[in-house]
Amino acid sequence: MLQFIRIHFLLILLCIPSVYAQEITEFNEEELSYNEFLGYVKKYHPLVRQANLEVTNAQAALMAARGGFDPKIEVDYDKKRFNDTEYYSLLNSSFKIPTWYGIEIKAGFNDTNGQYYNPMDRTPDSGLTSLGISVPLGQGLFINQRMADVREGKLQLQLSDAQRKLRAIEVLYSASEAYFDWKQTYTEAELYKSYLGFASTRFEGVKQLIELGDSPAIDSVEAGITVRNRQLNLANANLKLVKARLKLANYLWIQDVPVELGEKVRPEQNLLQTLPETLRTNEMTVDVNQLDTHPKIQSLETKLDILEVNRQLKANMLLPKANVGYNYISEPERFDSFRAEDYKFNVNFSFPVFLRKERGNLKLAKLKIQDAEYDLSQQRLELQNKILAQQTEIESLRSQKGIIDALVNDYTTMLNSEEKLFSFGESSIFLINSRENNLVNARLSQISIENQYFSSNAQLFRILANPD
Structure with a gap:
């Protein structure tokens, strides 16, 4: 019986590392989607979990007040x-x-x-x-320090939930920026890799034409320069990709273990279509009444309520102390x-x-409330304008995306036509390289605009501050 227990215990120990390794290598897949990435950040990232402590602290403070x-x-x-x-x-x-x-x-x-x-x-x-x-x-019949502490404790619980959302949204926004940076550098590296292949194939073809006497020798020099330029571009893009991948790894955790992405993992390819739904920015409309649920507004309104409790306490101090x-x-x-x-x-x-002390304290309490009300009104206006400005930026970037897509198609058509003319002996390597450079620059602009579009949606997500 003792021997059986030992064997059973050893089997359990052997199974634990395999489960652990499965969790650690969970990202070694072909693709890490943006929605999945945000899910890991929300659930496991230490700063998000730290933000959740805001509510726990408020609960402890309320217990102490009670x-x-x-x-x-x-x-x-x-x-x-x-x-x-x-x-x-x-x-x-x-x-x-x-x-x-x-x-x-x-x-x-x-x-x-x-x-x-x-x-x-x-x-x-x-x-x-x-x-x-x-x-x-x-004094102390309708409100006293004990009653005020409990009321403030309950309000602090509401305030802590709003502050938790504001802290969590900052982490999610930073994580999103890291993901978009990773996607941009990955796409640029793939772009340079493919055009390095095109340039290398063209270089080999030019050398064969020179050997056959159908092309001047100088064409091999120009084709070789293009290959080396593409090699430099690819090396630089790969360096940026490694740095972006490591930056992204700062936000990848499983349980209490940080996870590093595998080199074979790629970002989501269909992000343009899924991003607005993931961030819930596709159906957002600006409505002043809806801003009442915004964590920033809730935070300021709760602070106003806390100041009102303090004002009531100060007003109560104007009454005489009469205990029976x-x-x-x-x-x-x-x-x-x-x-x-x-x-x-x-x-x-x-x-x-x-009553000079009591009247002075009451006046200070009223001034604090007035100051908080001014701040609340200003924050409402700023939030409304920020949302409008961000939505305008998203629409502009969507329009720019359509223009750059058409431009890339035109440059692709020009390059294909130039390559056909070259095959008929009616063009040159110089013109082909010129067309290809224009296409590469257009593709880089396309990637940049896409990244701006992603970041703009993330910024709207940050302004709306709804991480749950």
């Missing part, structure tokens, strides 16, 4: 004995229950023994029980027989004559 209403047990015991004489033995214990509206319920037990103590503390031999209530009639307490007292064995004449009663009252 602790102000927890029932409390207090025990105070003093005893003095010297030279076989018990000077005093004093026991004061209580159980307090704070309530929402500043009212406090208190039950207590006091017991006093000894020869030397304050007569005011004297109790019957069995001790003295009490049950009472304390009510603030001025009543406690029914009785011996423990006679507590069930009510005697109205056995009680303790206290009244505390204080009121500053000029």
Whole structure:
């Protein structure tokens, strides 16, 4: 039996690395789509997970604020004995229950023994029980610091969710930029690789024509220059691709393990069609009413609510401090027989004559609210204009994409025609290289405009700040 357990344990250990390796090599596929990439970033990236801690911190702060209403047990015991004489033995214990509206319920037990103590503390031999209530009639009845802390804690929970979204969207935007950079450098490297192949094939053909006497020797020099230029372009593009791939790897995590892309993995080829749907920027319309759900607006509105709670607390300080307490007292064995004449009663009252401190604090609280309202109005306008400007940019880039696509088609037609003329002996390597250079530059412009289009959609996604 022991041998069987050992074998079973070894099999488990052998299976763990294979599962782990499968997770680590999950990206070693032919294509990493943009939607899949964003999914990994949202789920595993440390900064996104760190942003989620905003909500956890707010929940902990709310729990701490609610602790102000927890029932409390207090025990105070003093005893003095010297030279076989018990000077005093004093026991004061209580159980307090704070309530929402500043009212406090208190039950207590006091017991006093000894020869030397304050007569005011004297109790019957069995001790003295009490049950009472304390009510603030001025400050603290409708709002106090404990109530304000709980209200602010609840509002802080809403604020933390908005801040979580704003922090997460920044990570997703940076990750998107890294993905688009990777796609651009990958496409440029593939472009130079294909045109290096064309130039090399042309170079070999020119050398054969020279050997047959159908082309001047200088054509081989010009064709060779083109090949070497393409080699330099490809080497530079490959260097950019490696750097872009490493930059992208900063955002690729599985669980707590960073993942590096394999060299054979390519970016999504159909990104132009899928990007607006992935980022949800294809159906976005500017509506001021819809901005109420924007995390930035929610954050500012929640801060306004927190400032309003503070204003109410400051306004409450204008009231006098007037606390009234009543406690029914009785011996423990006679507590069930009510005697109205056995009680303790206290009244505390204080009121500053000029209230300059309280009025000044209230005015400062109102000014903070006014300042936050101005900021909220400005942020609404800026968000609306940013969305409009970004949508205009996306439409412009979409139009530019159509123009550059037509231009690439025209340059391709010109190059094909020039190659046909060369095959008939009516053109030259110089003209073919010139046409090809124009086509390569047009393709590079096409790739650049596509990347701008991707980045513009990501920027709109960033402005809208909806990472979930």
